[in-house]
Amino acid sequence: MSQPETKNIDTQELSNELSTMIDFMRWGASQFVKAELSYSHGMSSPLDESVYLVLRSLQLPVDTPDVYWTSKLTNIEKQTVLKTLFTRINKRIPAAYIMQEGWFAGLQFYIDERVLVPRSPIAELVETQFTPWVNPDEVEAVLDLCTGSGCIGIACAYAFPMAKVDLADISQDALDVAAINVDKHDAHKQVSIIKSDLFKGLSGKQYDIIVSNPPYVDAEDIAGMSDEFQHEPELGLSSGDDGLECTRKILSDAATYLADDGILVLEVGNSQYALAEEYPDLLFEWVDFERGGDGVFVISKEQLVKKLS
Numbered sequence: 001m002s003q004p005e006t007k008n009i010d011t012q013e014l015s016n017e018l019s020t021m022i023d024f025m026r027w028g029a030s031q032f033v034k035a036e037l038s039y040s041h042g043m044s045s046p047l048d049e050s051v052y053l054v055l056r057s058l059q060l061p062v063d064t065p066d067v068y069w070t071s072k073l074t075n076i077e078k079q080t081v082l083k084t085l086f087t088r089i090n091k092r093i094p095a096a097y098i099m100q101e102g103w104f105a106g107l108q109f110y111i112d113e114r115v116l117v118p119r120s121p122i123a124e125l126v127e128t129q130f131t132p133w134v135n136p137d138e139v140e141a142v143l144d145l146c147t148g149s150g151c152i153g154i155a156c157a158y159a160f161p162m163a164k165v166d167l168a169d170i171s172q173d174a175l176d177v178a179a180i181n182v183d184k185h186d187a188h189k190q191v192s193i194i195k196s197d198l199f200k201g202l203s204g205k206q207y208d209i210i211v212s213n214p215p216y217v218d219a220e221d222i223a224g225m226s227d228e229f230q231h232e233p234e235l236g237l238s239s240g241d242d243g244l245e246c247t248r249k250i251l252s253d254a255a256t257y258l259a260d261d262g263i264l265v266l267e268v269g270n271s272q273y274a275l276a277e278e279y280p281d282l283l284f285e286w287v288d289f290e291r292g293g294d295g296v297f298v299i300s301k302e303q304l305v306k307k308l309s
Helices: 011-017 021-035 046-057 066-070 075-091 095-099 122-127 151-159 172-184 219-223 227-231 245-257 269-278 301-308
Strands: 101-104 107-110 141-145 164-169 191-195 207-212 258-267 296-300
Touching: 011 075, 021 046, 021 066, 021 075, 046 075, 046 095, 075 095, 095 101, 101 151, 107 151, 107 172, 122 151, 122 207, 122 258, 141 151, 151 164, 151 172, 151 191, 151 207, 164 172, 172 191, 207 245, 245 258, 245 301, 258 301, 296 301
Parallel strands: 141 164, 141 207, 164 191, 207 258
Antiparallel strands: 101 107, 258 296
């Protein structure tokens, strides 16, 4: 892996050569290419990531019109931007962790290295209120299992303003971050946080929707992940040799916690093929996403009871 010699760069000389926001955006993108960074945490290209980091380093919104990109930076602003870009290059830290923010379903969330960076295609399902699988007006209870930052569950609270939403996770670190986001979105009256090893802490509860982005990465893929992934908690990624350890447990117990017309929405990523092979009798409905992404299925309680009993 090539590495730009950023440690040998004279930052003062560089600051003199670069003047506008767009200068720093272009320079950052070219350095990201040289560094062969990985873009698996929300950004699609070196330029997208550089633009984002420059804007957010300057405390500007991500939708700042490009007419402002030709604005000249002060010396202090230049040093702030360069520090951010160097951190991304030299430490391989995902942009979301550097800026401590992530986006899901159009909503902003606090993010740090205690939780995964939000990037699930499930956002598209939340935005459409999981139709046609449920009647949105009849959804009263939602569970975000393995919630991490809480982004899926909190987005569900916006999608179903009359429903109660539970955020459950085994990691206290993750729940601490989820609590920050419940505060951020002023969702205390609607959203509850529960420490639970999958369903073990949810006795007696039932939900119209159980949605989960659990750990699903197999051992081989864990070993081959880029440096950026090393900043994420392995507890949120790794799920045994074949990536299905957590999914099996969820499938085994989910029906008990679903209302009669309830659905389970589960992301399994590239473990979907191994899952379909292991459970040939289960009618997984794999979701086609308009904005890209795969490895997410929807299944009804009725199907789970019929095929697993």
